[in-house]
Amino acid sequence: MNRRDFNKLMLMAGVVGTAGIPLGIRRAAGQTRGGTLDVIIQPEPPVLVAAINQQAPTLTVAGKIYQSLLKFDFDQTPKPGLAKSWEISEDGLTYTFHLYDNVTWHDGAPFTAADVVFTTTVLLAETHPRARGNFARCDSVTATDDHTVVFKLKEPFGPFLQCFEMSSCPIMPRHLYEGTDYRNNPHNATPIGTGPYKFKEWVRGSYIRLVRNDAYYKPGQPYLDEILYRVIPDAASRSVALENGTVDLTQWGDVEMFDVPRLKQLPHVEFTTKGYEFYAPLLWLEFNNRIKPMDDKRFRQAVMHAIDKDVLVRKVLFGLARPATGPISKATKFYDPKVKTYDFNPAKATALLDQMGLKPDGHGKRVSLTYLVPPYGEVWMRFAEYIRQALSKVGIEIVIEAIDIAGWATRSGNWDFEITAPWLYQFGDPALGVSRTYVSSNIRKGVLFSNTAGYSNPEVDRLFAEAALAVDPAKRQELYSEVQRLLVEDVPVGWLVELDFPTMYDKRFHDLIVSAIGVNDDFDAAYYEG
Template sequence: MKLFRQLSRGLSLFFLGIAVIIGAAQAETVTPHRGGTLTLILPSEPSALVAIATVAQPVIAVSAKVTEGLLTYDYNLNPLAQLATSWEISPDGLQYTFHLRKGVKWTDGKPFTSADVAFSINLLKKTHPRAKATFANVESIATPDPLTAVFKLSNPAPYLIRAFAAGETPIVPEHIYANTDPLKNENNNHPIGTGPYVFEKWVRGSYIIYKRNPNYWDQPKPYIDQLIVKFSTDPVVRSLDLQTGQADLGYRTPVALSELKTLQKKPDLVFGYQGYNYNYSVASIYFNLDDKVFKDIRVRQAIAHAINRAALLKVVYFGYATPTESPIAPGLKAFHSATPSPYQYDLAAANKLLDEAGYKKGSDGVRLRVTLDYNTFDDTFQRNAEFVRSALSRIGIAVTLRSQDISTYAERVFTHRDFQFSIDQYANLYDPTAGVQRLYWSKNYRPGVPWTNISHYINPQVDKVLEAAQTENDAQKRIADFKQFQDIVQHDVPDIPLASPQFITIANKRVHDSSPTADGIEGNLSTVWVDPKP
């Protein structure tokens, strides 16, 4: 699993002296305290509570608390048991057999069986933005008995064993979803699951309450009695809540990056970097290739020439990120290409390209006016957008920024296609086939399905290379496929990768064992416990 070891960012000066690592808490020998309430704070409200049709971060953050997966993973992405207790892969890679946990029940009392597994995977292939690619080679799922699920593949899928985390591949109850419209099913907002928590209520615009599942299969977990999930789009509010104890836990760097050094001096707060191994991400500028302005590659090339990533790293991320010119995150070391973009920072080249494209400067110095969209889940989206607006003003492109909540953004961009270009950030996950292919594979252009091929990028050669990597069992050949893919995409510029952020968890010192697995806070939080409040 050397390919998937945790990324070392080279930012040690920023983190020097931080002794407490939340992700290491699983090594504690202290007996967990039972009882109490944990409050998790998010920067945006989820649009649903089950991640069957979205990869939006707020949804993934809450989904696994009720709706579990077959497996979870250690920090090196080695599989660990969850709803499956053991598994075998045939030597030819064409059959995966999962043996399921006995005695597990849904929170409505119905038994969990292999039929739920088969139903869930087939459902996700239709509704989930990434599952169509992830499970493309899964031809059928046999259920010879209630505790055995056998995946039969048409071709090998060397990444597949790492695809079964709860947030990525949730297992849902067939008896709730069968013969319904899954996207409108009430379970998405009032979930029934197998997880450590039972959904209690959702006060829209404010918070969600989960209670301890007294019948959870992994007793004596969970240790806390209640999990509250709050949301605030204001980083100042999130910071104050964490400092005053109104919130106990925040992940994916829940405060303004400019505040981190000050907060690291607070004695009641601890900072952690584990639990992000499953979702290395890349923030990028994405073009709508159907737009009359951005269908011209010269305009996209000009914009690429106008972006100074070294400046962006300082201004937007305060150094807490790794700049990247490739769509595959540096964290996926074996697959990431360090080949520079053919469009390096060069304002003269940018101006020349815009002249050639017919966009001459007017008397006001403006060549053209465009609108840049961004959503509000992550504070860096707005800062990236502001940086891009400033950068493009230097080459005569006037940019109007347009922000919206995640649901509105997703509908505008993926359903109505009513955008010119956008700032967004996508998880590469544990493998490029799962996290990257969806954005560039022409067969994954699915209007109405969020977080798919946002640019409407079509390149038959890219399709061929990505599909080859999907089934290639030879590790070196697969790496070569992805390097070729990156070279082509960097030339075509359907998007402009900017940076891969360093995510940080902030917690009150009374919080323990919050991130024992690769998906961290996005896991089921069954192990977390809190010291009693004084």
Template sequence: MHRPFVWLPTRRSLLAAGTAGLAAAGLSRGAHAGDVAKPGGTLVVVLDPEPAGLVAGISISAPAVAVSSNIFDGLVVLDETFTPRPQLAESWETSQDGLSITFRLRKDVSWHDGKPFTSADVQYSLIEVTKKTHPRGNAVFANLTAVETPDPHTAVFRFSRPSPVVWAALEGTETQILPRHLYEGTNPIANPWTAKPVGTGAFVFKEWIRGDRIVLERNPNYWDKGCPLLDRIVFRTIRDAGSRTATLEAGEAQYGAMNPVSLADTERLRGSADLTVETRGFEGSAPMYFFDFNMRRKPFDDIRVRQAFAHALDRTALARTIWYGLAEPATGPIPSYQKAFYNPDTPQYAFDPKKAEALLDEAGLKRGPGGVRLRIDHVPCAYGDDYIRAAEFYRQALKRIGVELRVRTFDLPTYLRVIFTDYDFDTHSAWYSAYPDPQIGVQRRYWSQAIKKGTPSSNASQVADPDLDQVIEAIQVAGDPAERHALIRRFQSVAQEKLPSINLLELKFFRVYAKNLDGISFAPFGGYQSFKTVSTSV
């Protein structure tokens, strides 16, 4: 393998030698998937940033989910086609009118402290935790009025209106079932069990040394017999991307969750003999990257100006240069891989700077002194340097059509305030998760009711369009799946036609892991799911 520095192999072998102990715990390097699975061993995962809490059901964040999906289960799990499959619920049926769902629960499940798992836990988790503390829970489960528990192994969800959207949120990475006997009557966030969680999952919490590592051990009484295969998982917090790359390359860790290395490094790692760069497993969170206008500022109220911007940005070049190919041009607000909802027949704005200039001329923005028609600012999201580099890309692209873009960068808290509280920007670029149902992740960009001052990832462009509102509100109350799908398709056309926001890219998040790992999940939430089926091959 070609390496730019002579000293690198030496440093790498030094690191590898230093961690021989960990490697000897069961993970041999160089073997390839498909060989005999070997039970046991320790999996070392690099994780960043360190989660604030380990119970994602209470304080949800990507790293919290990645850890706690090993400790907690959900009622169902989505398969590759976004179809719910049994997990804690063995089977279920929806009533004809769509107003109730009856879940039959597994009978052989117990909490890590030995207490049996019952329908009371489901009732408590949905009504007291998800509906009250989950940032999206209250909206998704808005129509859930009660969870009835006719017997310990049956839970009946009662809705005031049909809510097909809940299927996108019932998976364990989004809605966890917590032990009622440890939480009832307490404030879940302040409950001491939140720092030393007790779940029903494949791994049992062992220890959390803050700033260093989280250790989980095999649950010998797990209901899914034959799982888990690993003895132990160690999550290590490493803040610096360069160190994470070195740790993975040295074999000191075998798995890097959620974009563990810099985009520039992925290209090199894709040629690695020992590591895999995997982009599947994030179709459920579905990061969609877009360019927003401040719709309350001139001249962005003029659709010709917004169209001109859309024609001026070369999304293919953006995906290739800034994202090193780890992105695809988006054609609308819903990613193309969410096939059940995706509508390919929507208005498109091909890269065409001449057309962009003509549109700006038409809108009355003629080139003035120095060839400048318009001076505006742009705020890229504060999630890393890649987004600032993308903003530099827009600046150069827009300069060609006579628009002078001044890039303003902020630290994360200031960025959130500038965009979502002060609305102090002309244009803005960021990504939001679309989630498996557009009602959860997409409508918040387009719905006038989602203009919520101070709420991150809300409608920052402040678009308030009657046509968009009408179709979004129709989706929310549609009970019939076919009618709902038709409305979602129409929503995509309206969103592309009105163009309050330019949908730029379907970002591809990625994991980096050792090639000798087996049983990695490629389901829509695979990037965050439990390691219960993972093993090393020999």
């Protein structure tokens, strides 16, 4: 496909403005500098600052701009990020990080320990749904010199190192954000990080362009000249772009799952589901527990019995998922397979609804609820349509409402929904990625991916708190098994599937997927071999 044909395709998809889309010039031989990586980004992110927004498209792009202290291997073993080394005291209370001393921000200012202290104690406490709780565990965070940071915990916290992954703790420039309105800081439009790629331009509705950071602290890296994220709203056009080699990389839900079986067989395409281990994304129906009849667990239980998860896996997600059984993914530590399960049984669902007094009217309708569909592609609309069909058979009418990504985030965070279907990450440990959805202390209006369902159970709060502080793995398993038992009985959200997202990329690119956060990592070692 030549440039004219591609621009014609993009015009049909409604994504090319008068500026056009710069075409990547691919060159390089071996692990040397050169080449452009063309990537789909879908949907277009609302902002590129990971500290402000933790939605998947934001993190994918922001991971090349911002960094944290650590990275993680596929088995979630920590590796150096901005910290070249670290020590943990014998009592598990003191974590000392030694930072690289040759790192600069993209505007040339030096990166120092003061940036780490500011980010973890001030900025993220206001803007980040998980970091606030993670770093509230610290008794103090101090910079003992420009390149050493000491975190002293109030009590031992086993997964503390995992708090320093990029999406969990993106380090922000203190000199640009201190004393400002973080969410409206003018630098949000032109993000400044320490990563291997610098923000160059963003033509809304068309593309986001990142270029090599020539002042990167690792000698000779990164190898690529630039990364071009192309906004292609039309699902068919995204598949064609990968098929014809116009784009080199698709990730998450860029390509509709019904197209994956065909596209992964293309001779120039490499396919993998690796690189999502740290996230272990779990998708559920989120019920607003504040609204009748969803404030009654019998209703939520009925919904679980009315949905056939195997159909979702086979017919909607084309095998790129597994049925979920509860709040902890099978891929995450402390999963308990012995919890109560909800079999597909519409008769049980009907009995529970009758027991509640939700009787059908003359048309068989018991209640009508609006389903706010996450705007991540056609497959999620098909997902919603299956839910509507399944629930209609037990008298629950679902009205589907489509919305853009910014609107979905705002309404979900502000509890302005009845039902929606997010997928959240587990971050390797229930204390990091699971408890946030269910503990009452994290009911925070305006903060996306907190306890937006509004569920509250003091015993669940207690169990999560004790499990996070327990040192013995056997004790943690005991506590997490009990909390899973309680949650599966209460069904604050309706767990449906554990997702296996597909990543497909041109075989001429190497070292793209090298960590447990895969496409969200910084790509500082990625190279093109033509």
